[in-house]
Amino acid sequence: xxxxxxxxxxxxxxxxxxxxxxxxxxxxxxxxxxxxxxxxxxxxxxxxxxxxxxxxxxxxxxxxxxxxxxxxxxxxxxxxxxxxxxxxxxxxxxxxxxxxxxxxxxxxxxxxxxxxxxxxxxxxxxxxxxxxxxxxxxxxxxxxxxxxxxxxxxxxxxxxxxxxxxxxxxxxxxxxxxxxxxxxxxxxxxxxxxxxxxxxxxxxxxxxxxxxxxxxxxxxxxxxxxxxxxxxxxxxxxxxxxxxxxxxxxxxxxxxxxxxxxxxxxxxxxxxxxxxxxxxxxxxxxxxxxxxxxxxxxxxxxxxxxxxxxxxxxxxxxxxxxxxxxxxxxxxxxxxxxxxxxxxxxxxxxxxxxxxxxxxxxxxxxxxxxxxxxxxxxxxxxxxxxxxxxxxxxxxxxxxxxxxxxxxxxxxxxxxxxxxxxxxxxxxxxxxxxxxxxxxxxxxxxxxxxxxxxxxxxxxxxxxxxxxxxxxxxxxxxxxxxxxxxxxxxxxxxxxxxxxxxxxxxxxxxxxxxxxxxxxxxxxxxxxxxxxxxxxxxxxxxxxxxxxxxxxxxxxxxxxxxxxxxxxxxxxxxxxxxxxxxxxxxxxxxxxxxxxxxxxxxxxxxxxxxxxxx
Amino acid sequence: xxxxxxxxxxxxxxxxxxxxxxxxxxxxxxxxxxxxxxxxxxxxxxxxxxxxxxxxxxxxxxxxxxxxxxxxxxxxxxxxxxxxxxxxxxxxxxxxxxxxxxxxxxxxxxxxxxxxxxxxxxxxxxxxxxxxxxxxxxxxxxxxxxxxxxxxxxxxxxxxxxxxxxxxxxxxxxxxxxxxxxxxxxxxxxxxxxxxxxxxxxxxxxxxxxxxxxxxxxxxxxxxxxxxxxxxxxxxxxxxxxxxxxxxxxxxxxxxxxxxxxxxxxxxxxxxxxxxxxxxxxxxxxxxxxxxxxxxxxxxxxxxxxxxxxxxxxxxxx
Numbered sequence: 001x002x003x004x005x006x007x008x009x010x011x012x013x014x015x016x017x018x019x020x021x022x023x024x025x026x027x028x029x030x031x032x033x034x035x036x037x038x039x040x041x042x043x044x045x046x047x048x049x050x051x052x053x054x055x056x057x058x059x060x061x062x063x064x065x066x067x068x069x070x071x072x073x074x075x076x077x078x079x080x081x082x083x084x085x086x087x088x089x090x091x092x093x094x095x096x097x098x099x100x101x102x103x104x105x106x107x108x109x110x111x112x113x114x115x116x117x118x119x120x121x122x123x124x125x126x127x128x129x130x131x132x133x134x135x136x137x138x139x140x141x142x143x144x145x146x147x148x149x150x151x152x153x154x155x156x157x158x159x160x161x162x163x164x165x166x167x168x169x170x171x172x173x174x175x176x177x178x179x180x181x182x183x184x185x186x187x188x189x190x191x192x193x194x195x196x197x198x199x200x201x202x203x204x205x206x207x208x209x210x211x212x213x214x215x216x217x218x219x220x221x222x223x224x225x226x227x228x229x230x231x232x233x234x235x236x237x238x239x240x241x242x243x244x245x246x247x248x249x250x251x252x253x254x255x256x257x258x259x260x261x262x263x264x265x266x267x268x269x270x271x272x273x274x275x276x277x278x279x280x281x282x283x284x285x286x287x288x289x290x291x292x293x294x295x296x297x298x299x300x301x302x303x304x305x306x307x308x309x310x311x312x313x314x315x316x317x318x319x320x321x322x323x324x325x326x327x328x329x330x331x332x333x334x335x336x337x338x339x340x341x342x343x344x345x346x347x348x349x350x351x352x353x354x355x356x357x358x359x360x361x362x363x364x365x366x367x368x369x370x371x372x373x374x375x376x377x378x379x380x381x382x383x384x385x386x387x388x389x390x391x392x393x394x395x396x397x398x399x400x401x402x403x404x405x406x407x408x409x410x411x412x413x414x415x416x417x418x419x420x421x422x423x424x425x426x427x428x429x430x431x432x433x434x435x436x437x438x439x440x441x442x443x444x445x446x447x448x449x450x451x452x453x454x455x456x457x458x459x460x461x462x463x464x465x466x467x468x469x470x471x472x473x474x475x476x477x478x479x480x481x482x483x484x485x486x487x488x489x490x491x492x493x494x495x496x497x498x499x500x501x502x503x504x505x506x507x508x509x510x511x512x513x514x515x516x517x518x519x520x521x522x523x524x525x526x527x528x529x530x531x532x533x534x535x536x537x538x539x540x541x542x543x544x545x546x547x548x549x550x551x552x553x554x555x556x557x558x559x560x561x562x563x564x565x566x567x568x569x570x571x572x573x574x575x576x577x578x579x580x581x582x583x584x585x586x587x588x589x590x591x592x593x594x595x596x597x598x599x600x601x602x603x604x605x606x607x608x609x610x611x612x613x614x
Numbered sequence: 615x616x617x618x619x620x621x622x623x624x625x626x627x628x629x630x631x632x633x634x635x636x637x638x639x640x641x642x643x644x645x646x647x648x649x650x651x652x653x654x655x656x657x658x659x660x661x662x663x664x665x666x667x668x669x670x671x672x673x674x675x676x677x678x679x680x681x682x683x684x685x686x687x688x689x690x691x692x693x694x695x696x697x698x699x700x701x702x703x704x705x706x707x708x709x710x711x712x713x714x715x716x717x718x719x720x721x722x723x724x725x726x727x728x729x730x731x732x733x734x735x736x737x738x739x740x741x742x743x744x745x746x747x748x749x750x751x752x753x754x755x756x757x758x759x760x761x762x763x764x765x766x767x768x769x770x771x772x773x774x775x776x777x778x779x780x781x782x783x784x785x786x787x788x789x790x791x792x793x794x795x796x797x798x799x800x801x802x803x804x805x806x807x808x809x810x811x812x813x814x815x816x817x818x819x820x821x822x823x824x825x826x827x828x829x830x831x832x833x834x835x836x837x838x839x840x841x842x843x844x845x846x847x848x849x850x851x852x853x854x855x856x857x858x859x860x861x862x863x864x865x866x867x868x869x870x871x872x873x874x875x876x877x878x879x880x881x882x883x884x885x886x887x888x889x890x891x892x893x894x895x896x897x898x899x900x901x902x903x904x905x906x907x908x909x910x911x912x913x914x915x916x917x918x919x920x921x922x923x924x925x926x927x928x929x930x931x932x
Binding site for chain 1: 645646647648650651652653654655656657658660661664665668696697698699703704707763766770771774777778779781782783785874875876877878879880884891892893
């Protein structure tokens with residue numbers, strides 16, 4: 001099952017430090033990571049380790065105030081998304097697993113016609129377009145209380161929904177979209193819901209068409225969210241036993257343990273081989289690693305980043321391993337509008353040449369090899385390149401615009417009037433805004449120094465930032481490090497831009513908290529466009545806005561590369577390597593790989609045990 | 615005694631209200647946005663406003679406090695921001711398990727510590743006394759996470775004798791006891807650090823008792839040494855232990871965060887830790903209150919036990 005939703009929700013170093021991502025194609029550097037050949041055995045239980053937060057809601061439309069992304073892990077096996085992203089090792093729509101048989105765009109890409117497959121719910125009732133409108137109505141009247149709502153997108157961008165027959169849905173949208181963007185990033189976040197069971201306002205009340213009015217839809221939505229929060233009935237409430245996915249929830253407890261059994265009436269192509277999948281919670285990495293090393297009950301788990309050197313021991317305990325790229329981009333955020341500093345850093349980072357010098361001094365290949373033991377994307381730009389997917393532009397594949405080059409950084413700074421003092425404090429000697437001056441707002445004698453605020457708790461972050469500090473210092477840019485727990489960092493820093501850069505929330509200069517996860521299409525929407533909620537440092541460029549809009553609204557295939565290369569060059573963020581995940585699984589377990597690397601997929605319906613020696 | 619108890623309960627209520635006020639102020643003085651800490655980096659202003667409205671964080675602080683106190687009086691500890699569950703439910707799931715784990719560790723420490731301390735007193739200034747004292751202090755000064763990891767490496771990883779973690783599907787006390795093998799290591803690790811305290815208190819107290827006139831008298835009267843120790847020295851040496859036991863109650867209720875993390879035992883300690891990181895005020899306030907009550911009750915029980923063990927103590931005249 002796909003975990004990207006969780007990543008979107010958590011979206012941070014927290015996820016990186018715990019159990020991010022899932023299975024993917026073998027990296028080739030470790031273990032075999034290959035599918036075990038042999039005769040599949042029907043039955044068997046797979047136990048999967050999950051580190052960190054436990055699910056706390058079974059209703060798949062999460063309320064806006066419930067940011068526990070693990071809930072999607074719990075529900076996706078039962079109510080899969082309309083569009084299933086991930087086709088083997090390819091990050092593309094999987095036509096077999098998706099709930100639609102045909103999707104047609106018309107009216108200048110402002111109308112999409114979706115033909116649903118003739119699937120059935122687990123109680124034998126056909127899946128119909130009414131199940132789509134039920135879901136749509138719930139969201140239409142309650143989108144402000146839906147965690148998946150992105151301002152301006154589904155459902156507010158839908159003018160009307162037509163259902164010409166029981167298996168066809170026509171979405172009349174308010175504007176033209178890039179079909180690829182809308183399919184991959186919007187329709188892949190919604191699911192069908194069983195109207196014939198869930199359209200009610202109480203557990204014992206009758207099923208009706210309550211969703212068709214605002215009042216009724218809100219009552220149904222509130223009822224389902226409230227019922228879904230009752231942890232003691234998640235595995236027993238008949239509501240949650242009507243599913244269209246391959247799995248039903250068979251056990252659940254409040255500590256985070258849950259189990260799936262196959263939906264015997266699953267209409268999809270991959271009928272599960274396994275008789276049960278158990279998700280067992282761990283309080284932290286140490287407990288998980290001890291359990292793995294003791295060779296007990298875990299069949300699949302992510303190896304904590306700090307324990308990768310113990311892979312040989314795990315393989316001796318009967319595990320195989322594979323590497324999983326993390327679907328996102330790691331970064332150091334420059335704050336273009338820091339508040340309250342005696343020597344403001346805003347004017348410094350607003351100079352592209354200074355951002356370039358900062359990037360030139362980050363030795364990314366060394367970070368990959370020394371800090372991440374080789375398990376990381378090099379961070380050449382906004383799109384990770386180790387996936388080998390269709391999104392990688394030639395510029396990024398060639399190493400990106402800023403390979404490590406202290407000499408180039410030195411030249412850039414000197415050409416702009418800086419007295420460069422390696423391992424000291426460089427100062428501006430030519431203030432002014434001319435092409436060879438330091439730049440607007442930078443005074444004579446202003447030191448070239450920054451404070452890097454970063455999230456503690458992950459040893460590799462400490463090492464990485466110490467290495468960056470060292471290489472920047474050697475190039476004449478002085479960095480001081482300040483670590484804070486991730487939650488504290490999130491709580492005390494805000495999105496800073498020209499309109500809002502209040503003292504307190506915006507007194508940071510550079511920030512590193514982990515990475516930004518991507519949806520299926522790794523566009524910059526929400527991160528780099530002016531005033532976007534994820535544009536924490538307040539970067540603003542009309543050209544960037546246009547390029548991002550092109551990726552969302554235009555069907556041009558070259559639009560994405562134009563956006564990607566421009567972003568890589570403009571450095572709204574400083575690019576740094578993104579650590580990959582490494583997973584281990586029992587050697588007699590097969591069917592796990594390959595999986596879609598960009599969606600971080602766990603799909604146990606395709607897993608099976610093989611007879612040893614077969 | 616009754617008047618004494620009434621007075622102590624009255625004091626306890628004042629102390630608890632004071633603790634609540636102080637905790638409430640300190641928690642809310644923490645910098646940063648609670649909504650943002652819970653909802654994450656991409657929380658929109660609308661989502662933050664909704665969160666604040668739902669949890670009453672948009673109201674003045676005094677109003678929040680009064681609402682909270684009113685809810686407490688009615689047995690409502692609030693709802694956790696991050697777990698989205700009633701705090702009372704979360705504590706009810708964890709507290710009994712912690713009580714079992716830490717209670718067993720305390721009992722084990724007592725079983726080992728008191729006899730050892732008495733034995734050391736009887737062998738005062740002999741080699742065995744120094745060896746035992748050195749051993750306990752060495753274990754006491756070693757960090758418990760290190761002891762836990764070493765034991766796991768040896769017992770679980772090297773020899774595969776025991777499992778290093780509590781299975782995730784166990785939540786009840788019954789299930790915990792049924793899977794008793796998983797309790798062995800955490801109980802041992804938690805007791806290691808407390809044995810030193812119990813044994814050394816018992817030792818010094820017993821040394822004092824052994825030097826008392828009444829012990830000399832009993833010996834002079836020909837009472838066998840075994841009975842001298844069992845009937846007189848042991849009972850009187852227990853008084854300081856009772857004080858320590860009373861002070862241990864809040865520890866039992868408050869959990870043991872390191873052992874909980876290492877042995878995959880989600881208890882009160884981890885709950886508090888996660889809440890502290892995530893600005894989850896209802897949990898912080900709820901656990902603080904419970905630990906505060908345990909501290910007051912523990913002290914009260916110790917005082918009462920003193921009176922029972924030592925008839926010379928008359929609280930009625932206090």
